[in-house]
Amino acid sequence: MNAPKISLDQWRAFVAVVDAGGYAQAAEGLHKTQSSITYAVQKLESLLGVSVFEIQGRRAQLTPTGQVLLRRARALLDEAQRIERAAVQLAQGWEAELKLAVEVVFPTWLLLDCLDQFARAHPQTRIELFETVLGGTDEAILERRVDLAIASRIPPGFMHDPLMKLRFVCAAAPHHPLHRLGRVLTREDLRAHRQLVLRDSGSQRNRDVGWLGADQRWTVTAKATSIRAAVMGLGFAWFAENTVREELASGALKPLPLIEGGERWAELFLILTHQDASGPGAQKLAEILKTAARADQA
Template identity: 45%
Template sequence: MLKTTLGQWRMFRAVVEHGGFSQAGDAIHKSQSTIHHAVQKLEDALGIKLLRVQGRRVRLTEAGELMLRRANYLLDEAAKLEAVATGLGAGTETQLKIAVDEVFPQELLYKVLDTVSSQFPLLRIELMETVLSGARELLESARVDIAISPLELSNGFNEELCNIEFLAVAHPSHALHQQEHALTFEDLKSHRQIVVRDSANDHRKDEGWLGANQRWTVSHMRTSIDMISKGFGYAWLPTPGIAGQLRQETLRALPLEQGGKRTARLFLSFADGDRLGPAARTFIGELRYRSQHLPTAEDLIR
């Protein structure tokens, strides 16, 4: 059985914070004698002296300083525990799992997550970054609550969230930029294409590959962007993800006769709206609002 109580630790901390028993009593609405008795019982139970009186001020002993640090952690955790219980009573979830395709604009996503966390500070958010079928697979297997995916959920809610523009690009020094004519898909086939692998475990898709003679397949969009920015190949990349490279001219749009720009739809999906809590609904609302006007390639390089 514990020798001390949270109430005693609260009163001990109040004495330290306010500089005396009388001041602590005024701050937490307890009598001076009650607080003095609680701290004395605390010291007796522990067998150590926590406070010493210097003039009109109460000071911590060396042992008291150590115990106060521990007490602060204990009391803060207790406050969090009570907040979680309050949230559960109000129907607020404690965790939110989201799968997001890597082509979705990162800066926009970060702002959405920050807004949600500011409103639900005890919420734990788990973000899973996916490619192609990956987000849908995670949602279908109930490993996430919400998915942002280029593929619709077969059984559940799907809403067209936004269109993502893709631009065929290569480094300015790449051989494809040295051609004196508009490029065709046949021109591209003789050069290395960088392809991002579908992150799903089952039923993977192989989209966007043109049958290039040489193909490098990577697992992350950021790896593809880095490779192409260094001149190792070409690809269609999401324009929101390459804004900096376009401005710095480490990437340049390929002069294709047709198909230099592509558009892909992203869907907001979840299995059952009735099972989503307030934090999930806040995430969805903020996501819809911020996804209304995404920049184009022209906007990004101005």
């Protein structure tokens, strides 16, 4: 592969002339002499065989070629800075990638807010998210396929922090036949209608999410599918209240008036799978998640 003709310093000088509005101002901003800045830009033009500036009146203006090269030069300098920041973080032991296993009942909006907050501070760290259910979360933790996990139970031998308590409500669309009964409901009423259930994502797939009791059942893999099916009136389900808050607020879903047991509670835990050996990125993301969960539960 041929070496580049133009150095980063020459591209930086070119961009600085444009941003500062002249050679003298660029020289001052870069703490260089004006003659060195002028030479760098002239050398760039000579090596590439192009003109990046043209004189219009008493001012130098970018040529069409100069405008294109300016955009590319900015991108090149930005990428160089990102590489340098990544190198510094890696030298400090910062992970290049973080893997998470998160139970699907954890509020998606809250998770994405946390990931966004982390990414804005550490954009060089890649994130791989596994949205898991029950056994799938257990396996990811036990096999240490992830750096941290949000789980509904703690596998033996792992330290954990309580993260949040979730309220589950039994809900269906307002036009569902159960709501049309117009009275409080018993378990026998539920038994006669279709229940929507999330499938265990573990390799054995021997557990289902939800309080089972209906003779009719649709078992689905995705949380979004179960919510959509319920909104369409295709069944009822036990939902973590936070995951369907928009549907409840808009009236697309409505809690069923059960005579007893109309709400259930579960707790989620935060687990660093490598425990004391966890890297700074995993520890930082864990702190962001704990802070956000506390604020949401306040």
